[in-house]
Structures are given as structure tokens and as C-alpha cells.
Amino acid sequence: MTDPGTGRSAEQLRGWIAAELDRTRARSALLTEAVDDGDLVRQHSPLMSPLVWDLAHVGNQEEIWLVRDVGGREPVRRDIDDLYDAFKQPRRDRPSLPLLPPAQARAYVATVRDKVYDLLDGVVFDSRRLVADGFAFGMVVQHEQQHDETMLATHQLRSGPAVLRSPPPPEPSARVPAEVLVPAGPFVMGTDADPWALDNERPAHRVDLPAYAIDAAPVTNGAYRGFIADGGYDEPRWWSEAGWRHRCAAALSAPMHWRRDGDGWAYQRFGRWDPVRDDEPVVHVCFHEAQAYAAWAGRRLPSEAEWEKAARWDPTTGRSRRYPWGDDEPTATHANLGQRHLWPAPVGAYPAGASPLGVHQLVGDVWEWTATPFRGYPGFAAFPYREYSEVFFGDDYQVLRGGSFGTDRAACRGTFRNWDYPIRRQIFSGFRCARDARPDEARP
Template sequence: MDTGQMRKTELLAELALTRKRTRELITSLAERQLKVPYHPGVNPPLWEMGHAAFFYEVFVFNLLDGDASFDPEMDDLWDSFHIDHQDRWCRDLFPGLERTLYYFDHVYDKMAERIQCKPLTDRAVYLCRYAIFHQNMHIESLVWCRQTVGYPSPPGANLTRPAPAEVPDEFPGGDVIVPAGDWEIGMPGNSLQYATEDFAFDNEKPRHLVRLEGFAISRCLVSNQQFSVFVEDGGYQKPEFWSSGGRKWLTEKNGMELVEGEMKPRMEAPKHPLYWRWHAGQWQERLFDHWNPLIPDAPVTHVSYWEAEAYCHWAGRRLPEEYEWEVAALGNQQGGAFQRYPWGNESPEPVHADMNASSMAQNPVYDYPAGDSPFGCRQMVGTVWEWTSSQFFPYDGFCIDMYPFMSSLQFGDHKVCRGGSCATSSGLIRGTYRQAYLPRRNDVYTGFRTCALP
């Protein structure tokens, strides 16, 4: 098979899987469930579907081919920069399920035909992948929408609670030591190079060299058991563990929580992670539409940056900087072979990581040994987005890419998270991928690991 045909085959497979997963996430909901209660952290599922299809129109059909939109009168409604977040819940503005599915299928059929029948330049491959990856970001947000509003788990999720297991004898836990040195960070290329094999978003480029002092970083994510000790020690009520930003977050009363099936303003400061409760003499965690006993060895999930930071202060630890995180995950050195994942360059498989909305961060923090990094850190890809202490800024030499708002709107006031989560698509993630979240976010699949103090 020649290179051009291989590209087409790969793109068609990526497109088909993306289409299948999106359709399943929408059509597995009842009509009444598509009208989710308003929440500032999620979008209505039908709007997510229409918005993703619109992205293909703008960045493939309009930009590459000069084609007109399927329905120009609907463009402003699907464009996230032309409709306020709260207005996306106005059902009178948007078509219903049948019409939205028709639009979605029309766009995907046209995309498949374009990939199959038209020449695929490097630029075309890049833009097609860009649109597919954008859609996969919305697949992740459709998953956390279900968690936020208490809907059933996504199709294909295996939430059978794992049998209690002993910590493997060969697993030492604790910290690994990363030596001082010069390390390569990021992906190659810039906005004028249409990467096809090593696709990367603009904020991952250009690749550059950094010098770091040696540091010690935990081999595992912080577990529910570890975090519960902080909670039970009154960590949320002790201001000495919270920065000024954290104390402000604690006292804000305008957050939202799910109460008896409705989103209502949070009436008191949090005393534990968002989806925990103390019930019947034990900690429980809400997993989609069910409350289950908290799994002690599973990673703590759905915590804000402020909660992670306070835990570190309590534990006498710190969060890693994002360069430290990437070095611990990939260990790329100047002149050496570049690896995209902690385990090498083999694409993520279920043995490596918890991704694709499969196990939903319910497995122990010592699981997935095949995904270990060169230094022995575990689950650095998948499971949870890991908070770092770094603000989200561009690398030196940054150039805005095809989609001008991919990164620029988040620079400055967002924190960097790394590694992907249990809800992230495995085809999207790599060790250089940078996610940006406001430090107050705890509705997404966020967790953390810690570093020793200098």
C-alpha cells in the first residue's frame, strides 16, 4: 500500500471511530436527557454534536474546498464564538435530535467522500486530523457531561468493580528520582509545517531544550485513601493549608451541585471532593447515576487545583512543574530517540492506560505496569488529567496555528494539566499534549501526583 493510500485508510478509520462514538453518546440518551439542566461546565449534548460537525465545515470544506455551509443560517448557532454559553440551552433556537443527526451524518458522509476521492496534501491531512481531534475533545466533554448531571455511564464503559487486590510485591511505590540535566520538551514544527505523522497543536511547539535540577516525583497518583486522610484531618477547614486563591474558592457560594436531579447553587463551602459523600458509615463516590463505596486504591478524581495544592501543603509536598512532569513521563534527551508516550512510540492500548471512557478511573493507582515511564512513574497517560503548578503560557517561538483560538484564549489565567484522562480518546493523547483548565475546575477528570520539596 502506498503512502497516500495509507493516509486515506488511517484517516477514514479515525473518522469512522469518532463518528461511531459520538453517535452512541447522543443516541443512548432519552429525548428528555438531551435537555440537560443548565450548568456552566457543560454544553447540551445536541449542541456539542452540531458544533463538532460545523468545525469540519469551517476547517475542511470552507477552508480547503471553498464550499458553502450546509445551512448558512445555522452557522452562528453552532459557532462557539457567536453564541453565549447560556444561550446554548435555548431549545427554540436549535433543531431537534432528528434534524441534528441528519446534519451530523451529512457532514461525516461528505468528509469520508472527500478523504477517499480527493488528493490528500500534507495540509489537507493536517486539517482533517485537526477536525477529528477537535471532535474527540467534545467526546470527552460529552462523557463528563453525563457525570456532571448524573446520567447513566457512557456506552462501552466497564464499571464492574475490580476485585480487591494486594499491592504487587514488585511495586515499591514512593518516589522516583529524576536526575539534573538538559531535556527536550514539546513537539517539532511550527504553524507553517503541516505535521502528518507527529501531529501536534500549536501550544506543544516548538520543541526546545530546558535545564532542570534533579527532583523526586511520586511514582503513583494520589489515591482516594491518601486524600481521605487529608479530608478526615479537617484539611478543608484549616486555612493554613490553603493559598489566598484556594481560600477564595472555598468560600465562594456560586458553584453548582446536583441535588435530587437538579443543578442548584452550592449552599456551603466544600468539605470533601465534589462527588464524595459520607453515608452509612463510609465514604461513597457518585459514579454517573449510582453511589458506590469509595475504592481506596483508586486515584482521587474531580479535584480542583486548589484542593490539590492544599493537599500538598498538608502533606509537606508540592505539585510538579509542567516541565518536570513531561521529563518524568517521557525522558527525552537531546540527540536521543524521541518517544511520544511513557512506554515508547507504540500507540496506546488498554494494557497501557485507562482511556476511551472504559474503566473511568476505578482501577488501583498501581495498575497498568505496561505503561510505566522510563523513570518508573505509573499511569502518566490516561486515568486523570494531572494538575501541575505551571500557568498556561506559550513556549518561546510559539506561532498561532490553523485554529486561532486553540490556545490563545487560555494563556495566563489557566493552569496546565498533563497526561489525558479516563475519558480522553487514546488517538488524541501523547506525552507532550498540554491541557489548560481554570484552577477552580473540578467537574472534569482531574487528579494529581506530588513531588518532594527541595
């Protein structure tokens, strides 16, 4: 199995979509049923919505795009559209809104889903862009999974006893080199082929890059501890001007959720404190911290194109893969995805997920900051609405790539693009470094 729609009959596609809808809703239920109603309506951070807002919001988007737009059916609750409009309602203000209480929110999303199942039974997957290969259904699945990851980040911020549990990620089973040289030359960035790819992943286009070296794994806690121990947070020369201003204003001194523990550090994971493990990728750092570390280490952050070439380009065939390991969807042996584990896996835990060049853990574990501001590709066309991507284009947002342990496989592929403010670190964000190739390395 490769693409979610291409090559399937209409009945097979309906079955696939229904399974994805069910699987996604089960995750939403897990995240919202793990806490009581008091926790659902509480705002655990001004950066985040109450969990009950996210729950009703995914149902409202599903109603708008599937029940009303694709299905052309009567609204379920048009009166709540403004309450759950992410552009009209800033996160900090959402607790004061007359939101649906938990029981009503659950009833609402269940009613919407019943109508979507009925719609799915009869929909014709014709050439209209919104329904071809089930695109609108895939968009709704990805949207809900993105909010599930947001709700998981909210769980990380909540106080009180731990309510989420998971087995630990696998132990390392491969030695990973420090870096990998990526030879100069063109590759195809973005996609025209993936039927569920979103507008900012399109169109496919050729990018020609000089030779560069990129870390074979994300920067680890152990390496980042060296930056802290060397006074990296106290030395402005490692920071950009904007980064230093933010470091001082926010009093940054370590990754979010870290605290001193004797001679070492501890890290709070979903209500539990554990010692920081040196071979795990560092997580909960902002772009400015990543950029400062890279400068301290004598390196830089990779551009978005450099990240994608390292992740997708196959030097043997010259083609760009859907994932680092190939075109098949990720399994538990490829990557740490889907909330299967609740923290990043140690470096070397997923050798089956390495790219042809030998770059590891490009998918899952931690979102990786890149040096690139979020913009459209050449020939970009907004679809099906400007507010998904285009309104965010510009210098305010930095691109992150690769997904995290909280990202679902439906919302993660070699072309998938995430973006956020460079000061954000409540997200599951880390990074890897790169450098220009030396002249002797760049020769063929």
C-alpha cells in the same frame, strides 16, 4: 505504527483517517443515543452545554475546516455558524438558543460526514500545512474526541438512572514506589515531529531542570481521605489566598460527587453510588484542592516541564519519547483511556505503561493539575487559528497533563496540553505531587 501520518502512502493515510473518523463518530453516537431526546436538549449543569449542542458543534467545525476550507465546497448550513460558535455562545446561554433538534442535528452531522468522505477520496496530501499528513483531518478527529470527553463529563452530571456501562478497570499487578527521583539536566519538551500535534505542543525546545522527586503514581483516594480527616478543608494555612476564597465561597469539603457513607465515603459514578476505593486515584478535584493537599503533605505540584520530563525522558538514550512507554500508540495494557472503563484504575494496574524512570499512570486515569499557567512555548506560532490556544494564554488557566479514562488516544500523548480554570472540578481531574531534591540526592 507510530505517527499517524509519517511513513504512510496516500492511500494508507486515507484509510487511517477514515478509520479514525468512523471510530470517533461511533463514540459520539454512543454518548448521544444513550439518552432520550429530552435529556439531549436539557442542560444538566450551567457548566456544560446540552448534549445536542455538542453534537451539532462537532459537525459544524468539521464542515468549516474540511468541507469549506480544505475542500473549498459550498456550505451545508452557513446559517447555524453563530449558534455553534463556542466563543460567541457561553455555555449557560446555549439552552435558550434555537438549536437544531436531535433529529436535525443527527441529519446535519451525517450530511457533513458524507461530504468529508467524498473529499477524503480525492484530497492531495501535499506540503500545505493544513493538509500535510492529514493534519486538518487529525485536528477534526481530536476536536470531536475532546467534545466526546466533555459529553462524558455531562453524563456524570446528569440525574436519573444510569445509562452508561463498562467493565471495571484491571486490578493492580505491580508494586509502585512512593516517589521517583528525576536527575538534573536537560530534556526536549514539546514536539516538531508529531504530524497531528496541535500548535500549543510546538515547537520542541530544550529545558534544563534541577533534580526533583515526583510521585510514582497519582494521589489516591486513601491519601486524600487523610487530608480530609485531618481537617485540611478547614485549615487556611494549606490553601493559597485565592484557593481559600474559593473553598469558602463554594463550601468545598470533599471531592465532587463524594458523600458521607457511615464512617466512610461513597462516590457517584454515572448514576451509581459505590464505596470510595482507597487505591484509586482521586478524581474531580480542582487545582486549589490539589495545591492545598500538596502543601498539607509537605510537597508541591509539579511544574508542567517536570511532569513532561518524568513522562517522556529516557535516561539511557537522552531522547524524549512520544509516550512514557515508547513511541507506539497506547493499547489496553498501557493505559486507562478511551472510555474503556468509567473510572480510574487502581495504582499499579498498568505496569507496561510506566516511564523509563518508573513513574506509573502518567497517561489516562485522571488529568493531572500542574503548577504552571497556560502559555505558549518559546517560538509559539498560532495555527490554524488563534482561538484554539493563544486566546487562553495567561494566568487564568492552569495546565493539566496526561489525559483521563475519558480521553481518547487520538487526543492524548506525552506532549498533549489541556487547560482549565483552577476552580473546575467537573472534569476528570486529579494530580500527583513533587518536591525539590535534597542536596545529597541531587549529586550525580
